[in-house]
Amino acid sequence: MSGIPWDTALAVFGLAVSGAAGVWEFTLVGRKLLGYRVQMDTTAQDAAAAPFAGVLQQMQHNGTPLRDPSFVLLRIENSGRAPIVEDDYLAPDGARAGIRVAFRGRRVVGMVVTELSRSELGSFFTPDDHGPGSPQQVPGLGVSDGLIELPKVKLNRRDHYKVLAVLEREEDFREPAFPDPEVVGGIVGGVRRGRMRKTEYYPFAAKPVRALLIVLVLVLIGESLFMLLRSDPEPAPLDCASGTLTLSGSTALAPVLREAARQYEKVCPDAHIPLSDRTFQGSVPGLSALAAAGKKARLTGSQGLGDRLAFSDGPKSEDGRPQLLPRPVALSLFTLVVNPDAGVKDLSLKQVRDIYAGKITDWNQVKGNDVPIHLVSRNPGSGTRTTLERQVLGGRSLPAATVSDCASLAAAEPGRCEVADTETLLDTVASTPGALGHSEVGAATAQDGVEEVRIDGYPATLEGADEGAYPYWQTEFAYTYGEPPADSMAAGFLRWLADEVGKDVIRSHGDRPCSELAKPLLCRPS
Incomplete structure (x- = not known):
């Protein structure tokens, strides 16, 4: 059978079996x-003793029961x-x-x-009729x-x-x-x-026909398995891009982007999005890295970078960088988180502002436990920190850190320290009595040892943000350096984030895709 593909041979054999079965059933049979x-x-048995046996009790042959x-x-x-x-x-x-x-x-x-x-x-x-008196046979x-x-x-x-x-x-x-x-x-x-x-x-059908039909089914199963095992991988979707894409920026959006990158690589086998512990260092560092990469590339005309994206909690600051173009991706919710030793689960907006202003330094001043307040914040340039200052604190900046290392906070005195990323912040709040910090909602929900704090009685929900009752939210932006080519990794990944699978990933982390809002380009609560 050299030169004849196995799938063709199996198909011919299956047709032969079908033909044999048909000839047997419709010609021979x-x-x-x-x-x-x-x-x-x-x-x-025992008919006479059975109830309602009726005529069965009287069955006889030649007068004998x-x-x-x-x-x-x-x-x-x-x-x-x-x-x-x-x-x-x-x-x-x-x-x-x-x-x-x-x-x-x-x-x-x-x-x-x-x-x-x-x-x-x-x-x-x-019976034959042989006349009167003749036996009826x-x-x-x-x-x-x-x-x-x-x-x-x-x-x-x-x-x-x-x-x-x-x-x-x-x-x-x-x-x-x-x-x-x-x-x-x-x-x-x-x-x-x-x-x-x-x-x-x-x-x-006769037994031989059933045997032939069984053989036919086995042949069809064998051919299907053979085709499945030898078939080439399914071609990638038409919108898939190939190459390497570098991501940077928001640590709050990092869980969403990590999962989205893995899903995109599964769908698009020629795409590569390398990720490490240092991929996401904050909104401002991410934007700076994107601007530096674009400047180094010495692009000409309207050409933009097609292999880099930076994500920011909120819009970029007004410090130039006109080459960085924003695209709203999601509406993110943030929350205040507290160590359970504080004994509080709800703070008014005024109490939050007084705590960060240094007017309230012990949890017993807000009906909590007698524990000093330790503020754990992100480093300057963090989107969650910037959003906290703008949306919750009324534009007031955070006070200066009292220690350079959170491990140096005195247990009996109030103080403030800063960390580089969301994961470290949550771990620090969980391990520091009286600690208060801020985080993206999805990460806070998954963290053991911390409790989310309501603001004016409202939890961090999209409905609360829509009603204007919950203030701690922000629009997540994806930034490109110039306009990326349509067939580039940057353009392809952005389109994928706005597609169904990408939107599912965003929703699974508690955020809302911008494309689902009434005004997608503004991407603000309704």
């Missing part, structure tokens, strides 16, 4: 086929696709009977034809002790008739269960050498 079904074979009667309902049918006529039956010349049914261990005490598929079949079971139909003989009935396709036999146990038969009835008969030119076939379970 389509010839004459005489079948039978034993539709009932049951006993009627039946001791252990049983009943057999037999269906004789044309199971093939061609009619069966009298000359088709395998029987000696001149014989009237075409089928014999034997009941080992039982003798026949009564028999009747109970159902005909067509009324015309009744003529085969009508049906040619070919007879009953002996353990045997029933049935006539050569003409049967068109799907014709059938049923025979009900009443039997009595032979006195010398001691087995608890009776053997199945033995049906003997055949036709000339039929399949399986013309023998009758039992058709209780699969009247639609």
